[in-house]
Amino acid sequence: MFAVHSERGGSPELQRKRVWRETEAMDSAQWDERYSTSELIWTGRANQFVEKHLGDLEPGTAIDLGAGEGRNAVWLATRGWTATAVDFSQIGLDKADHLANEHGVEITTVCADATIWAPDAPVDLVVVSYLQLPAEQQRVFLAHAATWLTQGGTLLVIAHDRSNVEDGYGGPPSPDVCYTVEETVAPLAALDVTTAEVAERQVNTPDGTKTALDTLVIAQRPL
Numbered sequence: 001m002f003a004v005h006s007e008r009g010g011s012p013e014l015q016r017k018r019v020w021r022e023t024e025a026m027d028s029a030q031w032d033e034r035y036s037t038s039e040l041i042w043t044g045r046a047n048q049f050v051e052k053h054l055g056d057l058e059p060g061t062a063i064d065l066g067a068g069e070g071r072n073a074v075w076l077a078t079r080g081w082t083a084t085a086v087d088f089s090q091i092g093l094d095k096a097d098h099l100a101n102e103h104g105v106e107i108t109t110v111c112a113d114a115t116i117w118a119p120d121a122p123v124d125l126v127v128v129s130y131l132q133l134p135a136e137q138q139r140v141f142l143a144h145a146a147t148w149l150t151q152g153g154t155l156l157v158i159a160h161d162r163s164n165v166e167d168g169y170g171g172p173p174s175p176d177v178c179y180t181v182e183e184t185v186a187p188l189a190a191l192d193v194t195t196a197e198v199a200e201r202q203v204n205t206p207d208g209t210k211t212a213l214d215t216l217v218i219a220q221r222p223l
């Protein structure tokens with residue numbers, strides 16, 4: 001059984017893993033190492049913007065790209081989606097499977113590099129949640145993901161905004177793996193962008209409530 005905790009809590013072992021090499025993009029072995037704890041590194045609850053903006057969508061097929069321990073894929077599965085969690089950390093995906101079992105749902109897990117992987121068939125939803133990559137790799141996978149959608153299909157991107165490094169709480173200390181609204185929207189020219197903003201996320205900490213700044217972009221493939 002994995003313990004569930006807030007993003008910044010956890011045991012001393014977990015906190016050591018969390019701060020390790022947050023300053024740069026991490027490879028799969030580093031993410032495997034980071035996930036090799038009995039606790040969840042992240043919370044088991046879906047991201048608040050995922051819950052808010054996708055809760056009313058008719059379930060279909062979904063990809064959670066850079067799914068980690070699978071909180072968003074599992075939430076989608078509990079709402080009737082056929083969800084595929086893609087990540088290059090097999091240890092993260094093993095925890096995603098475990099979380100799905102705990103919730104009594106099934107998800108498909110795929111261990112692959114998000115910058116080169118592609119689904120076999122178009123999907124109704126792609127969720128990208130805090131996939132920390134350098135800007136050039138962001139541009140590559142976003143351009144790919146924009147082509148994966150069915151007509152009317154939705155792409156939701158939530159990520160640490162670059163302004164968060166100076167002005168917000170938590171997240172990577174390096175701007176190199178953060179996002180901007182402008183750079184996120186740019187590869188999505190074929191989609192209708194319905195939300196493109198820096199969203200404030202309130203985080204409960206031992207020192208009170210802090211504000212994190214996220215890039216939030218939601219787009220649909222035209223009918």
Ligand SMILES: C[S@@+](CC[C@H](N)C(=O)[O-])C[C@H]1O[C@@H](n2cnc3c(N)ncnc32)[C@H](O)[C@@H]1O
Nearest residue numbers: 031042066067068087088089112113114129130
């Ligand atoms: C900050 S975690 C976010 C996990 C999850 N989306 C969430 O919101 O809880 C970033 C995830 O991206 C994955 N990741 C980073 N680069 C990747 C790549 N090139 N291909 C696939 N997964 C990658 C990591 O393994 C990690 O699980």
